[in-house]
Amino acid sequence: MRGIQDVYTASKKVVDFWGYDNKAVLYSSSIGAFVFPVSLGLIQHTVFRILAITNGSIFASALGLAAVGMSGCAASVALTEASDRLRERAYFSWREPSYSALPKPYSLNNHEDLKLLTVYFIGTVVVFKACRGRFSSVLPSSVKHPGAFANVGIVGSHRYAHKSQRVKIMQMGRKLGCHTCGRKWFSKSFIADHQPPLALSHNNRGKKYLFGVLRYPKTQQKLYPQCKKCSLKQQKHIQSPKNYSAVVTHASSLRIYHLFLPLPYIWAFIRDVAYYI
Structure with missing residues (x-):
């Protein structure tokens, strides 16, 4: 005292x-x-x-x-x-x-x-x-994995998100912003982004065994809210990784x-x- x-x-x-x-x-x-x-x-x-x-x-x-x-x-x-x-x-x-x-x-x-x-x-x-x-x-974030603003995602599958998942993703996006770039005020809608991306996951589906003996572990898919701009960057990189970078900066997205x-x-x-x- x-x-x-x-x-x-x-x-x-x-x-x-x-x-x-x-x-x-x-x-x-x-x-x-x-x-x-x-x-x-x-x-x-x-x-x-x-x-x-x-x-x-x-x-x-x-x-x-x-x-x-x-x-x-x-x-x-x-x-x-x-x-x-x-x-x-x-x-x-x-x-x-x-x-x-x-x-x-x-x-x-x-x-x-x-x-x-x-x-x-x-x-x-x-x-x-x-x-x-x-x-x-x-x-910076990468379009190939959960971004810098990723929070708890929604458990998904190798199929596209169904209606209830899309509604929940929209709610998460408005509250937390895009998981890649962090934008939330200037984004009107958010896409349910699969991580890892579906295109990359599909490409790896055929690799079931290592040296014909060991099975690769099954990849768990999660859904995160993503703005259309980052989604377009993701598509471009997956289609042409040599011409489009996977890195996304977000210096203007400020948080507490x-x-x-x-x-x-x-x-x-x-x-x-x-x-x-």
């Missing part, structure tokens, strides 16, 4: 002494909130798409974690740069906080800067998971896990509270 009172007293003292202008905090935080999803999108387009690494890859989760952490560091750097520019030009009323100035993690010349970036990396990853994000979801908290402000506040305890 004593420890809680000490933290409360220290927090109140820091709040009383802190002089960050609300408008300046809002402005710099909005810069960070903008940079975070943009950085994720750039990594998706310039790295994962070019290397054809999708959410179904073996190391998708590890690569997605790295992308989320690095984007969080970039957003934190942008936030601190923006706040520093505001102080220099005195656009808003400003008074230094009681103990530690807002950290600037954009220089990697000393151990303290690397420590700050590590804190922002871990903090961003924790917030991402708290918002129920999947690290593999920041990688794209939320970025102003970690530099939060960390500076925690340091001040620790100083007064």
